[in-house]
Amino acid sequence: MVKQALQGMAKVSAINQDRAQRVLELQQAGKKIFGYLCIYPILEMLTAFDIVPFRLFGDINEPVTKANNFLPTVVCPFLRSYLDLGLKGRYSFLDGLITSHICDVGAGVPAIWNYAIKTPYTYHIDTPHTMRESAQAYHRKLMDSLQASLEEYTGRKLEPAKLVDAIKKHNQQRSLVRALYDLKKPDPPLISGAETILMIKAVQSLPVDEGNNLLCEVIAEVKARKNGPVKKAGRLMIWGSILDNSALVEMIESLDANVVMDDTCVGSRPYFDDVKITKNPLDGLAGHYLNHIKCPRTFISDYFAQQKDHITDLKRRYGYLGDYARDWHVNGVVMEALKYCDTHGYEVPSVKDYFTEIGLPSIYLEHDYTLGMMSPLKTRVQGFLEIIA
Amino acid sequence: MNGEVFTIYFAGVDLGSTMTKIVILDEGERAVAAVVKHTGAEHRRLAGQVMQEALKNAGLTSDDIQYIVATGYGRINVPFADRHFTELTCHARGVSKLFPNVRLAIDIGGQDSKVLQIRHGKLLDFVMNDKCAAGTGRFLEILAGMLGLKVEDLGPLSLTAKNKAVLASPCTVFIQQEVALHLSNGIAIEEIVAGLHDIIAGKVAKMAKRLKVEPDVVFTGGVARNIGVVKALEENLGCKILVPEEPLLSGASGAALIGKEIVLKAMASGEILPRIERRFEDAKFFT
Known part of the structure; x- marks a missing residue:
């Protein structure tokens, strides 16, 4: 209850x-709480069923022990950590x-979670991982399946009006996050x-409503405060795999740089x-969810394009990053990937080529x-930073 | 005091993971002192003592030093430094002073290795090894210990080898099994040492090839004193490798040169640099 009295960044x-x-x-008050992994589960559907979505993360400060029984060490350390927390009861x-x-x-x-937790x-x-026509049709059918499953779980039929209402609330959240990111455009940015x-x-x-209220509070607070970030030489954008803790960004911002934009999933990616x-x-x-979230787990391509040279392809796939760089006055990019994250690792050469092409x-x-x-x-x-200074 | 000519001095402190190096340059960029000491836990705390030794060797006092730049992994543990820069930038500057045409610099230190792409004295790009000890001086230290050799003997010994032992793993732990196997099969120690040098050179050459390998290629760091690794690198990169007379000092020299550039730039613009009190006291450990 203490948090109810707190406001904004506090x-x-x-x-x-x-x-x-x-x-x-909320659970004690009778609400159902559903965890979700990554940014592809359909949050609007949960909200429409009056279920509270709660994003699941790993914990960089918790050594992985129990997950070693199920996953080898040569796979995504975030997923190992997430499973480990599940096995230790953090999400029970x-x-x-x-x-x-x-x-x-x-x-x-x-599957491991179902077996062990x-x-x-x-x-x-x-x-699906592509945007082909068949993938679109398949993904659309998955929406029906998810709806049917949730209807069976809750014992209630989904009312389209409630789903529309939920979409509007989540769109409002997207809009508020974009407004928050607008506060990072000035130099210095208003929020780190x-x-x-x-x-x-x-x-x-x-829950989405409370998240929206919090965003409004923080936007107002950040606009008014006098002790925000200071001006620094580097205005960096981060691109890459999940950063579910602020350690890497804090480290960067302890140097002569502000991180003013990102393309990560605990950042702009689900909201733009x-x-x-x-x-x-x-x-x-x-x-x-298939076409507009720009994560490398979905291969973005124009399958019917006449021109398929490398640079045209790069611009088609990553042009939005160039837009971010221009609009947020970025002068350098930190590309990061978790070890064994093939999804992002394989994307790195192409993304780097794109940044080289646009002179960034x-x-x-x-x-x-690990810390x-x-x-x-x-x-x-x-x-x-010494190179770009 | 009238008529007395004042010379200003600049110091570079390279607090590496294994060795602490300090160079003091005068305004003509001549080294008036150069001290190299083992870092260790105590020297990391006591960088000030090494600095005092360098001042004593040069016959200077702390007031004579106009600017101090710290570099190396322990750069934040030098409380008396005016600024700190990465060893990447400082090595590039130091190497460029010695070899103006350098385009690629390879530095293998105690616990890391790095390759720097340099143009006109400026760092353009770089590659560093990850946190694995493979391809570093520590790799050679451990293997020398296993073979009962001194690190400084590895280079000359490897040159006497007629063949190179084929070693597969660059891992410092697993390669010890391979070395033990070769020893039990009667492979000559010098051939094993030549094989170890080839492993290091191969790993660093892979890093170098991620950048552009073009002469002049300069090799610095403690491992550059090992003639066997120099030869192995030349074979792996297919070009001549230049090694400075004092390969450990390029980072500290570069730091001192950067200090001089900062002072000259400030003087030219009329900026007054803040003067910090030079107290060579212990740094708080790892703060």
Whole structure:
């Protein structure tokens, strides 16, 4: 209840100390709490069924021990950590869990979860990895299946009006996050990159309405405060795999740089396009989650393009990154990927080629989801900043 | 005091993971002192003592030093430094002073290795090894210990080898099994050492090839004193490798040169640089 009295960034900080506190209160009041992994589960559908979505993360401060019985050490350290937390009971309060086919390991972990953890309700969305016509049709059918499963779980039929209402609330959240990111355009930015990650994590720990209220509070507070970030030489954008803790960004911002933009999933990635409200709202949801979230887990391509040279392809796939760089006055890019994250690792050469093509210096960091990695990475980032200074 | 000519001095402190190097340059960029000491836990705390030794060797006091730049992994543990820069930038500057045409610099230190792409004295791009000890001086230290050799003997010994032992793993732990196997099969120690040098050179050459390998290629760091690794690198990269007379000092020299550039730039613009009190006291450990 203490957090109810807090406002703005103080509330964000408190939520990040104990992310589950609010959903546990709601659960005691009779709400169902569903965890979700990655950004492809259809949150609007959960909200429409009056289920509170709660994003699941790993914990960089918790050594992986129990997950070693199920996953080898040569797979995504984030997913190993996430499973480890599940096995240790960190997410035992969940009424349900929604996952999606984010990558091969991410598709395998739910099966381990079902075997070893036994959350009362689980649903895995077999999200396709291409945007081909057949994939669109398949993904649309998955919306029907998810709806049917949730209807069976709740014993209620989904009212289209409630789904539209939920889409509007989540679109409002997207709009508010974009407004928050607008505060990073000035020099110095009004909110730091590390604060942004904590803000997004807080929003993803709350029901949509409460998240929206928190965003409004923080936007107002940040606009008015006098003790925001200071002007620095580097205005960096981060591109890459999940950063579910602020350690890497804090390290970067301890140097002569502000992180003013990102393309990561605990950042701008889930929020920079709205869901179109279509006659059948499931059509809009299916199209949004497959086509408009720009994560390398979905291969973006124009299958019917006449011109297929490398540079044209790069511009087609990553042109939005160039737009970000221009609009946020970025002068350098930190590309980061978790060790063994093939999804992002394979994308790195192409993304780097794109940044080279548009004349933006970049550095690639591979990290292993440990705090011990920060010191050697700091030398690399500082060296990069010395080059672009 | 009238008529007395004042010379200003610049110091570079390279607090590496294994060795601490300090160079003091005068305004003509001549080294008036150069000290190399083992870092260790105590020297990391006591960088000030090494600095005092360098001042004593040069016959200077702390007031004579106009600017101090710290570099290396322990750069933040030098409380008396005016600024700190990465070893990447400082090595590039130091190597460029010695070899103006350098385009690729390879530095293999105690616990890391790095390759720098340099143009006109400026760092353009770089590659560093990850946190694995393979391809570093520590790799050679451990293997020398296993073979009962001194590190400084490895280079000359390897040159006497007629063949190179084929070793597969660059891993410092697993390669010990391979070395033990070769020893039990009667392979000559010098051939094993030549094989070890080839492993290091191969790993670093792979890093170098991620950048553009073109002469002049300069090799610095403690491992550059090992003639066997120099030869192995030349074979792996297919070009001549230049090694400075004092390969450990390029980072500290570069740091001192950067300090001089900062002072000259400030003087030219009329900027008054803040003067910090030079107290050579212990740094708080790892703060």
